[in-house]
Amino acid sequence: MRKLVVVATLALLSAASSLMAQDTAGQAAPAHKPRIAVMDFDYATVRTSTSALFGTDVDVGNGIARLLEENLVKDGRYTLIDRKMIDKVMAEQNFSNSDRADPMTAAKIGKLLSVDAILVGSITEFGNETKKTNIGGGMWKWGGNGGGGFGKSNTKAHVGITAKLVNIDTGEIIAVEDGSGASQRGGLSMGGNGNSWWHGGGGGNIDMGASDFQETIIGEATKAAVTDLSTKLDPDSGKIGVRTVVVEGIIAGISGSQIVLNIGTRAGIKVGDQFNVLRVTSEIKDPTTGQVIRRLTNTVGVIKATDVDEVSAVCTPVSGTDFKTGDRIKTVVQ
Known part of the structure; x- marks a missing residue:
């Protein structure tokens, strides 16, 4: 009898192990990951505030897109197309930066790139919330870097972004996700310690993955917003049909x-x-x-x-x- 109990127990353990193995296999990444291209994010809404922050017009939409690409590659749910190919097609087809958030334009670019879907996005918030403490009460201010007056200003950075996955055959929006982030620290400037850290002068792009940027409070908020967005985009990979x-x-x-x-x-x-x-x-x-x-x-x-x-x-x-x-x-x- 004891022998039968032992055999039955071993059989149950074997079945349980088999089920666990099947469950683990079920969580594995799909054999064919959807191939997508990430367009530079549109930053028209925050252009004035970013120009004030950097002292010149900086394409923060390009920086957000590159940072998002890095996150999505690490997450392993998508295959990302090389950015040089996107830039080349944009130039060849004479698409302007103002077209970057348009789903129909994105669909045309997606067909030329032979991707399964294309991701377009925009930056909805890129700045700071300043709390200025004065004698007799407090005052909240949104926008610039604080400043003047009697009292002490404490700045926290906030970044908001939104993204859409677009079907390249129909221009249909497959999924929409938002990402937001705020700095855990505050400071007297967006750089955290009141020091000047932006030396880009003359405009252009910015490497948001660089350590000197991510150490600032606006960099901290940017990283948090992109991480939030990429986490939300991961499950959407299952909504994209892999093209033959x-x-x-x-x-x-x-x-x-x-x-x-x-x-x-x-x-x-x-x-x-x-x-x-x-x-x-x-x-x-x-x-x-x-x-x-x-x-x-x-x-x-x-x-x-x-x-x-x-x-x-x-x-x-x-x-x-x-x-x-x-x-x-x-x-x-x-």
Whole structure:
């Protein structure tokens, strides 16, 4: 009897372990993460206050976007496209910064980038709340860095941002999330200790991931707002349908084990994608027009992308041999 009890107990423990393993596996990141592009955030609403803060016009929308990209990559729910590609497409298509928060413009850019969705956003608050203590009572003031008068000012920084995930086929907004952050510390200036920390003069972008910025109270609030937003965006990855992209190209050259294709990231290729290599055995032509209506092929093997730029990809063999320049490649990549 005791033996039966032991066997039954072991069976229950085994079943429990199996269920726990299944549950852990269920929490794993999806095999195919949605591929998105993050546009620079629109900062028109806070442009006046940021210019006063930095002493010049600084593109805080670009800084927010870069910081958000870093967070989303670390969270592991999305695949992020390289920012240089976004800037290049924006320039080629003559899109202005004023278009950065427009869902329809974003959808057009998303199609050119071959992403599953595109994220647009805006900065709704970027400044400070100043509490000035005077004899006989207190006074709250929103805006600048405090200043003048009799008494002592204590500043806390606040940042608010909002983001939209956009379907690139329809321009439909898939999800909307807000992020907000406030500094845990206060000080006499947005720099925390009254010291000058911004030396950008002449405008441009700002590295919000830099330690000297994040050590300021406005940097502390910015980091908190972006963290809040990225945490809220993580579950939204499940709302994005991963697009099926059919990729076709030609082997442009071979050097040893390196096989170079005539297509790259513009066609939707990324490192790790695999391709069937096809060799044309015959072409069927329309007897009346002479146009090729069908190419018959044999599969030579499979290759895998190891290095990719905009217009080409370097691959190595996975299976098969005797690959030749001119062989066609075709696959379905996620």
